Amino acid sequence: MNGLTGTVPLTRLALRRDRVNLPVWLLGLAGFTGATTAMSRAGFPTNEDLLQATRLMATSPGMRLTGLASGASVGGYAMIRDYVTLAVLAALMSTFAMVRHTRQSEETGRAEVVGAAVVGRHAELAAALIFTVAADVVLAALIGLAMVANGQPAAGSFTAGAAVGAAGLAFAGVAAVAGQLASSSRGASGLSAAVLGVAFLTSGVGNMLGRADPSGLRVDSAWPVWLSPIGWGQQMRPFGGDHWWPGLLSLAALFAGVAAAALLTARRDVGHGMLPQRRGHDRAGRLLHGPAGLAWRLQRGAFAGWAVGMLGFGLVLGAVIGQMTELTGAARDWYARLGGSGQMLDAYRASMAQMAGMAVAIYVVQVLLRMRHEEADGPLEPVLATAVSRWRWVASHVLVALSGAIVLLLLFAVGMGLAAGAVLGDPYGQTSTLLRAGLVQLPGTLVVAAIVVAAVGLLPRAAAAVSWTLLMAAVLLGPLFGPTLRLPQWAQDLSPFTHIPKAPAAPVTAAAVLALVCIAAVLAAIGTAVLRRRNLALPT
């Protein structure tokens, strides 16, 4: 028996375990690409509009942080706007797949059962790798097809797909190493996510420090992009030269990661990582008191990451506010529609506040789904065996999540207000305007939180899928995409985000806010009432 014996049955096992999960990822990302390409195509009726929008993306340093311009084309514009998002999601897909089929199996003891059977030492890593690489290749092909189906040239489309897939491959390598270094699957995912965060920032900063060429339609990036797998994907320049060779860097990263992981596997005991486990406190601190203290302890890691992100997001968006007044054409119309005002500054501030509101909704879903994990993984059982009622437990999680959401919105508003104030003057006025605009987003967050509570109460086993799907639907039907996709008004009205007043551009009406709060209250009440009456779905 050699180190790879048993790889084939383990690969089949991985396919079988992810037979629902994987197609959802692949089709979701391909569908997103199709939608964003269609949006770009519909959004620029004339070539002049396209030139205008691309020039804005290429010449504004803030915009360069999130997208790299490689020339004016519809597909190229879609890539400027969404390549980073796609690459991040592909990286997460690869990370989760690698960790699930290596580290997580180990934690649940499955690996020991399998490892005692006729399975080589490296078979599990090899199977996870085959599975993940296949997923990335299929993803690349599907993204290419989605763009071709929306009328884009095949060469650029498939380069775009390959650029996304390449980011996935590079992170399969990162996750393979992280899975060996960390001492838990959560730790492994966290480590990979941290690398992803650094990769995102490095490529963003590299592009920001780059220069637009004389045409103003293409950015020559600065050197930091070459340190980032996301940067490598961008340098493949889909629809702007279609270079395939930067993809080799991603492949090299994959091979390096896998080789390192294989070396580490041979040196490591099952169930332990290479990084030592730190000791902790022997007593609980004062904050770890009551169900709310526990909820905060469980949510605080996610909160810290989001706090840094939202503050940074606000600072960057505030710093580019000066360029907004110069906008013309379709981009101007987009902001005007999203922000609800022809007055560009107000429209911009309103639309960025709305985006922050939707980002915070993602945070709320993430931290509230912790309730479901507590129930399914078992720690809820000893908690509810103490003097904590189910109602109090839910209320604590919701209270902590919403407090976190408020602070995140405030951080965003302060960041954007201070940066905008530095550009336009009057930091105090800017900040207080944005604080109000930020807080106006809360009713939408409330509705999203209530949806999660209802899902956890009514459909515990499907709670995560239902919550994320409804959130995605709310964002797609909402003001960010709905009008551009020319969705019928009734469909747009289904999204809570559609009904949030566009402050500061439009006045805040009590009716809309009250209606959203009432809907949230009813949903949360139903969810909690059912949760109090049903059997807990505890592990057996």
Place this chain on the structure above:
Amino acid sequence: MTAIAVSGLVKNFGRTRALDRLDLTVRTGEVHGFLGPNGAGKTTTVRILLGLLRRDAGQVTVLGGDPWRDTVTLHRRLAYVPGEVNLWPNLTGGEVIDLLGRLRGGLDESRRAELLERFALDPTKRCRAYSKGNRQKVALVAAFASNVELYLLDEPTSGLDPLMEAVFQDVVRELRVAGRTVLLSSHILSEVEALCDRVTIVRAGRAAESGTFDELRHLTRTTVVVETARPVDGLGRLPGVHDLVLDGRRARFDVDPDGLGRVLEKLAVADVRTLTSSPPTLEELFLRHYGDDIAWPRQDLAGVR
């Protein structure tokens, strides 16, 4: 005084009937064994006693209250150790003990320190780094460090080594002296025999027998296999001897505890060459006394609890 009164308890999970008219009475101040093979419905019963699951039919009273309706007030007066202890991987054992104590409404500080010492538990390790036995100890310390009337222990010694098992038994005996009530669910007969005043045997969701070990004397018969120099006469006529199989100078039989003395006198005369005696395992017991079907080992394989 009864601490727990259950009668006619029924619980279905979909089409599976986990509990089928179960009866269980635990008197205040006693250590009550809740004995049965895996899959007999012990965990389900305990979770209903805690109000974590809803009963489909039957009466359940815990400390005079309804566990589904009066959950919070009852939980202040009881402590629970789950069979499978799942904790938060990033919290330390010490933090979990304090947290669970605070959630219940208080913790005896000196008792906490004493129990940590006796169970030799390092409270600074994170839960993900604990072995199964150590996670079990966290739950045990958290439960025993609280001053409550009733302790619900669901297979609390799974994963403990023999030394810790002995510590556990000491602690439970101290609780009985202090007048506390303990429901100890287990599938290990000797553990229940060592600790419990009374025992209820559950099988396929029903109480098969209930009483003191004296009343369930037939459960504690010793199995003896003996080889003698001369043939033994009249072994089968002795009171308390059952299921005798004689094969020349070898004999195999079961004997009640109070018949053991006379059996030994008889054997000594015949000059014993080898002798093994063993208490019945739970499995043998079930096969012998309720061996009308082999349903329970199958359930065991299916992992039904």
